Amino acid sequence: MPTRALNNPASATAGIPFSPGRTRSKRRPRSRRRTTLTRPAGLALGISVLWFSLLVMIPLALLLISSVEDGWSTFWDTLTNVQTAHAIRLTLVSALAATAVNLVMGLLIAWVLVRDRFPGRWLIELMIDIPFALPSLVAGLVLLSLYGPESPLGINVLGTPASVFLALLFVTLPFVVRTVQPVLGELDRDVERAAHSLGASRATTVRRIILPALTPALAAGATLCFARGVGEFGALVILSGNRPNISEGAPMRIQSYIEVDNTAAAATVAVLLLATALTATLLVEVLTSQERHR
């Protein structure tokens, strides 16, 4: 009778009690009280909201209003203007492409930095942040030296659509690396060993175990990447040459609208860029939180 105690539910659940009430409350983490605010906490919240309003919310709202203050037709006309539409498309496509490349390269760099020990690692670690630290105008200059008219490689992107892509690649390089790196470092190596012991190859382990664990970090990195890419200005000014319908990006359109005092049109482009970036952020947030709560 080897099964006796194993099939005896009393001995089985003793000490590891299954109480439906407890597990249900675990699934609903919100407490019954509607607020946890004490008086000082309330004050802190008030200051935060005020600060946030003055710096972000109110200016944003005003921008939204000014984008339609000449009526919806101006809003629509601006977006359908051939030159503007081209600029917006170029910016969005370049930002998406840069994000895609960064997802792969960023993961690779993070992997090397976390998993491998080699001389000069600290140097790479330091260099990663240079695109963060450099003013983006300088970033443009840096790229121009290798990929400009005097390129030692014979590659000249100055004034081509590719220049926008290249500039975005440079300035968004750190995002995926820096979001993935800590998560990868925290991953329990035993989890991979467990997968191996169960017969999974390295590739299968990466695909089914490591990548899913990194997905939230990758998503966060990609969002930052995309949002920054859409708004990048400085590097483009230097590198793209602002040729209408060829290498002109959306932020440059905003600037030229402002130069001719067309605030409404400038605001319109700005609102579109903003909406795109926000949508991307929201989408990623929803997708990853669904993944978490599945």
Added chain:
Amino acid sequence: MGIEIHHVRKTFGSFTALEDIRLSVPSGGLTALLGPSGSGKTTLLRILGGQEEPDAGSVYLAGRDVTRLPAQQRNIGFVFQHYAAFTHMTVAKNVAFGLEVRKTPKAQVRRRVQELLELVQLERFGDRLPAQLSGGQRQRMALARALAVDPSVLLLDEPFGALDAKVRKELRDWLRQLHEEVHVTSVFVTHDQEEALEVADTVVVMNQGRIEQVGTPEEIYDHPASDFVFGFIGEVTRFGELRLRPHDVEVTLDPESGSHPGRITRLTRIGFEVRLEVVLDSDPGSLGGAHPPVNVQLSRTESQALDLQQWDAIWVRPRAAAGGREVEVLRVGAGR
């Protein structure tokens, strides 16, 4: 069959983790690798699991030379101290992982997963995520996951180490019973001698990269092969030139042959057990130096029968027989 280890050596830099290990584990048994930290027990387990490669020697699992075989191809089950759960997968998916990797047909996977969840009493938890389970439940899930692939050998690295005392005790009993049901050759690593004696049918005591003794729990406890094993496997106290277990010291109120006078300097009761610290009036042996207090372990009943109190003057002597067995005593300093 089972596991054969031939002359395995492993060093990490200048540290010798394993030195010429020879061991044969019978198939179907439940074997404990017992030793203090740094004894090499975990390294040995990891060599069996394919996570480390030995510098020399060879390893056979179920008659197959696996020395240079990667973990993926060894057909083993490995259970980790901290569960190593696949956190983004449900409990059922965790258990199914090994089968899915082997491209087992879906219907068969579902059946097998159901079977295993019942075996580890998690059938109601299949849709949960590991984070929603308690530590004991997570470790049972890890066991089901390891057993899913019908491993020829099950390896467990301090499987109860991360659990609190009560759950640990329960899971031990449970593992013992599970093993009676699933006769897979199992090896687990532990530094807890009680755990090893209670759960395993064979205990391998390791120290400083070497095997000190292999035997049943009784053999190990009653006939320790070395000073180290004697000291590691249970509590030890000194009586003159003898080292013996605290429960092998007899306390009397009047002098008996071979007994020695002393005074109870401390009396601690822990549940059914009473521990005494006895300072002897003089050294019963001839080793010289200060004789440390003798530790004595009595049952509550024994202590009450003698009506022992702190500061009582009593007589102590080594028990002639403990539970009908010959007392095992070793000379101090009688090294290996």
